[in-house]
Amino acid sequence: MNRNKPFLFKRILKISVWMVLLLFIAGFMGISMGSAGGGVGAFLQSLLGQKEIDSMTETIIWRIRFPRVVLATLVGATLSLGGLVFQALLRNPLAEPYILGISGGSAVGGIIGILMGLSRFPGVGLAAFCGSMVTLLLILMMSSGQTILKKDSLLLSGVMVNAFCTAVIMFLVSLTHDSRLHNIIFWLMGDLSSTDIGQVGMLSLTILPCFLLLFWFSNTMNLLLMGKEMAQTMGVNVKAVTVILLVATSLMVSATVSHCGLLGFVGLVMPHLLRLVLGPDHRILVPACVLGGGAYMVLCDLLARILPQQGEMPAGVITAMIGAPLFIFLLKRSKR
């Protein structure tokens, strides 16, 4: 039976190799470029173990930039994959964790966690997860009156949930007056700067199992694109699969939100770009989104670091500036 190697398997491997290469290039640029301390040369020297570079550069490269690049990779991968899953599940090309309000819900939960003085992991993460689950339930309840597949009702629910979450966030922020305020605001705009490798490790422990689980369900997502009832007649337990996909996605999205705040529209750019190039098969798109989304986020973060003359801007500014116009373009196209 296994004599014939499935040809799709080869294709997944081939594409993954290319995407890994892309991710490495992005990661290399992310680590070697920045406002202070050494360029490509310094990084190469450090990588090759030459002792000529000073310890200051060494610290910048390995203690600051390296964890940051790894974090950006994880976050970009999570948000891109999150967008992909929501687009399949809701059969709506505009679905994305930020637009649906899932990220906003996690942020509210996260802020409540911070204000309660919980530790970043697992306290704030757990609070963020609860926040995302609450908004998810809200959105599904609001839009499932007739059918959750309707584009407009889903988007409208998302807009309303987002507006409400923003209000709650501002409410909480205006109640805060101590040093936590600056942290919260910077964090809200999508901030990848404050991180160490331990935190990144914890985050990847939460997220990587979700990636595997979602890949396991990638063919099921293909079938879901044909509609719930069709998927059911093709052997899919739609209810169970929906719950598993939603919970896994919310879990990983809220984990990233609790680490680095709101990064909008990331889940829109990569899935659409990759679908355009690679076709709509999720068995290919899931690994491609993880790797490509990671690379995309690393580059966005790099731009956020090197564009300003002094200091840096939150990466969320860059992702929104690229993503929002794309969203408008997609919305216009889907109305035809």
Next chain:
Amino acid sequence: MNSAIVAMDLTFSYRNTPVLKRISFSIRKGNFFIIIGPNGSGKTTLMKILCGVLPAQNGRLEIMDRPCRNYTRKGLAKTIALVPQMASMDFPFTVTELVLMGRSPHLGMLGLEKEEDIEIARQAMAFTEVAHLASRKIDELSGGERQRVSIARAICQEPKIILLDEPTASLDLAHQVRVMDLMERLKEEKSVTVVMVSHDVNLAAMYGDDLLLLKDGRIISLGSPNEVLTYRTLEEVYGCTLLVDKSPVGEFPRVTSVPGKFIDSSSR
């Protein structure tokens, strides 16, 4: 042992509105079985129960001599395939990719298809005459082509029974006959049982071995086209004046509607 589907006292209500009221019938293996009836008669609900999308709230349903609830989802998918009214596809799969999805119930979670699965898909596409479209995107095709691709996907599932929900509803005359001929051939060559919901009484008369006439969730008549499609029954069910005579092309009835002769049942 000769029945593909046996239904006993099937009942279904949406909230408090009864849609199917104690329906009993059986469909012989290798039969071309067509369910007809006016809008809102419960045809679609019955279809959904037969393919396991909706659970029957009461009564018994046996599929290929086994109670329906004894099937796993994948097992049921290997026994019954559904061709929906309009296969909606917002995502641009190629024809081959879509037809191959029909193999999913036979494969593992990731649905990695082997050479033999691709061969089955190739044959299914040849059978419904869409092989030349294999690498085209599904959203570039015409309605008729899309319908044949959808049927190829169902055949690729290798079911014992194929259910079709108004497959000819949005097709032109040539494509209607083409789809019906395809089903006839499927029945003859692969001895698949074909169950179809249709609004087109004349196509049903031409192709159906047995017809089931539903109204308000009850069976009005069940039997051969000549038995079911009588002037008296049809006028009663559809509430308009109809002309029923013998078809000029074969041994089955022909139904013609008459303009301006709607019978308002409330004024009778």
